[in-house]
Amino acid sequence: xxxxxxxxxxxxxxxxxxxxxxxxxxxxxxxxxxxxxxxxxxxxxxxxxxxxxxxxxxxxxxxxxxxxxxxxxxxxx
Numbered sequence: 863x864x865x866x867x868x869x870x871x872x873x874x875x876x877x878x879x880x881x882x883x884x885x886x887x888x889x890x891x892x893x894x895x896x897x898x899x900x901x902x903x904x905x906x907x908x909x910x911x912x913x914x915x916x917x918x919x920x921x922x923x924x925x926x927x928x929x930x931x932x933x934x935x936x937x938x939x
Contacts, residue, residue, distance in 0.1 A: 887916035897926040 891912040899908065 875880070875928075879921055879928070883917055883924055885922045888913055891916050909921050 892909055895905065895909050895912060899905065
């Protein structure tokens with residue numbers, strides 16, 4: 863039973879990281895490109911490329927850094 867709960871928790875954390883990463887990188891990359899380049903003819907292509915690249919970097923960060931942040935928050939609060 864404990865093994866099943868553990869697998870479900872890992873799955874939950876992975877799905878959370880994938881969805882949260884998609885949303886946050888989409889918003890941030892959109893905003894920064896719009897601010898820095900403006901809405902141009904190449905905006906969509908540049909945004910999609912940047913979004914994918916940011917997503918590749920953020921997923922490992924969410925998976926590996928989040929537990930450290932959770933422990934820190936637990937100590938502080």
